[in-house]
Amino acid sequence: MSNNYHRLLKRQLKKIDLDDGTLDLITPLLRLVNDAYMAYDRDMEQVENVLEISSQELFQANQQLKNSVESISGQLSKVAGNIKDVIFEMDLNGNWSYLNPAWRKLTGYMVKDCLGKPYYQFLKDDKGNDFKDLIDLKTHNFSTISKSFKSQIITGEYKWLDFSLKVIMSEDGKIEGYIGAIVDISKIKETELALIEAKEKESMANKAKDEFLTTMSHEIRTPLNAVIGISHLLILENPKMEQMENLSTLKHSSEHLLCLVNDILDFNKIASGQLELENRDFNLNQVLNGLQSIFHNSAKEKDIRLLVKKDTSLPKMFIGDSTRLSQILTNLVSNAIKFTEEGKVMVDIEVLGVEGDSYLVEFVISDTGIGIPEDKKDKIFLSFAQANSDTTRKYGGTGLGLAICKRLLEIMDSDLKLESQVGKGSTFSFKLKLQRSGVTDYQEDANAFDVKSIHEQDNLKGTRILVAEDNKVNIMVIEKFLSKWQVDFDIAENGLIALNKAMENTYDMILMDLQMPVMNGFEASKAIRESNNPLNKVMPIYALSASTGMDTKNQLGKYGIDGLICKPFNPTELFKTLTSILQQKYVQ
């Protein structure tokens, strides 16, 4: 028997006690068995080694995991403990399962007294009732909830709470519970409510201011109408030289006062965001002609040349707000003339680019006047500001003009630019994107007046006009002009009289004051349109009013009124407007 055999095999052979012959015979088998035993031992040893090392590794891995779990949960509880807002967990029945220390600070309840109890025992509505319907625990028909409400706390005080909650899902999609946060928003709420109140107060105050301004402007305009009208009339009645000087001052002062009222109104509208831009077809040539006719005389008086240069590629008709464009140009040219003692004022209009029907047009207004010092360039765009405090004394003006121009251009997505050198002159410029209009203007030629001689023309001679007006001074002014233009006119002191006259007689047009006693202008116009006389259906009715707001303009159509002539009127403009209206009537 080999001594190298495995000890188990040796033990077994000893027990079985075979004779040598048999042993020799089975030696190959014994060797195989021995190999297998040895290999088995080695394998066992190997497996034990693997088991040992694996266990050590798993033990270490487990320790590491435990440590990191401890350190993470330590960190988390530190974070949760120091956070200002309440963090909570809730089971499926709505019982608190976790609350951080902030809960006690917020509600006054001890955390340990709340755990395991339903949330609604601690969240009460402003009548002290349980907030049971805060979470729909039966249907779970939500994944997140976010609500703000007022809740009573332990002391009986109320706090505004922002409550948010999220469903905790298990990996297989089952709802395991809820997690969420409660934030004290009482301070935010108080501020919010205070802000709302302040806003309401502010808007009330604004409304009062607007109403005051509108009323004031109307009340000022009506007597101004008389002052301007009469000063015009007196100038036309060949006054003596010394009277002429006084009358001119009266005329300019009244016009300045009107300008001031208009500017204040406009500025108020822009500032309160009420200004709406019109989008209508207009003739740019007319705007420029108007500019020339307005400033022809004042330029001539100062011996300054007023030049208007146009790009030849500039179309006549555009779509936009011609009134506001005109206002900007008038303001800038008026300033230019005002501050220029010698030389010229030039308005240069250039097309910078064309894209389809869209034109980029640059308007440049330059003068050879006193110029603006570098350090004053920003200041002049501020409201009620002029370059020097003595400017108002010397040149007049409200100091609102440029601020209005700048604001208007901002509304039109443009900007007013200024280049200036003291003693050499100033150049204001702005660019506008204007849409070309497809409309051709048949009025343009008809409207070309010889400004100087209009009072001598007899365009209106013999036309029959009904004037509805209740203000005696205004009646006097308009009577004087209409007589001068040889118009055959009737006066109605209120709407009802106007209606009766319109029924009895045939007129070429009616000028209708809107605010009158007995029957106002709107009602009267409507009644006239609905009367039996067929001519009254097509006869032009124009409102003559000091109310110039968009509201008034928008309402006119509803009452059958064709348009609005603003008071106080410039006699020249009134003449042109009347002529144009009547010519159109005949064209039709």
Next chain:
Amino acid sequence: MKIYQHKILHLEDLDKMDLDFIPDVFFLFASPTFIGTEEFVSKLADKFENANLIGCSTAGEILGNEVMDSTIALTAVKFEKTKLRIEEVDLVSCNLDSFEAGKAISGKLKGPDLRHIFVLSDGLIVNGAELVKGLHRDLDKSVSITGGLAGDCSNFENTFVISGNQVASKKIVALGLYSSELSIGFASKGGWDSFGIERLVTKSTDNVLYELDGQPALDLYKSFLGELAKDLPGSGLLFPLSMRDEDNQIPVVRTILSIDEKKGSLTFAGNIPQGSYVRLMKANIDRIIGGAEQSAVIAKNSTKDQHQLAFLISCVGRRLVMKQLVEEEVEAVNEVFGDKIYTTGFYSYGEIAPFDKFSPCTLHNQTMTITTFSE
């Protein structure tokens, strides 16, 4: 298909062969301890001038139900409806770039009707995973690839392949099978189990592993091998790695080819990408045998035809675990196929096959990989 098998124990057995047909090809799985392999191959090539010779060195030869050492397992085959072509590539001439070598071989074999490539490669200096990638690269997906890496008992010192009348190391030889009527079955299953914690590969280059979880990989292996550490790299076969990464969602098995004590690194038969996860594996004899059986079932069911010839390429690591019971897995396979099939093959340093007919071909370790042919 005509098949003749002979267990060659000595050089002289060449004369004892009595074939009643002229074979197209001889499959020769030769033990490194067989004396006179080169002479045998050369004489066989002389004797059957028109036949192709393909084979390699082994860690055990399989013939029928037998697992042998120090023999040449010879199988002569005459295909009736299949044309054959043998091509070889020298790894040295490819600068040891296994990918390029694989690409070159499939390039040479490419042609109409190519159905299958049976590849045998040097088992030590080749990177099997790269070789498989190269073989695939320009090949139509309908061409299947199976084969294995040559073995050297459990010595890991010298392997060779047989190609034509040559016996040479550092070469890859492949047989192309061209036919419209050849049906091929294949499968690859292991039966090993992963154990212990999952480890992150923190340092590796291709198939060389340096660090696991920031620790030297060789130290870890040695600690698990205990007493057996002195038998590395052979004993490393007891601890293959199960590896999963982005390319291999189904974990693949990787075994050790060699170690480097100075660098503390281990070289595997396939790539172990940095960032992949590995677990050590252990063997259980019953489950290994079960794995072989499962492999046979999948191979059998992959085609309806009666299987005529089966190549069993099994891993040397399995043999080291099963020891005296090694034939059990061969018998388990043969029982599945029945007695009408001829079986041969060898214990290898790496198996090449898809997992099943729906997956791409990959390099395996520790598996029983089966390829069957029938016409």
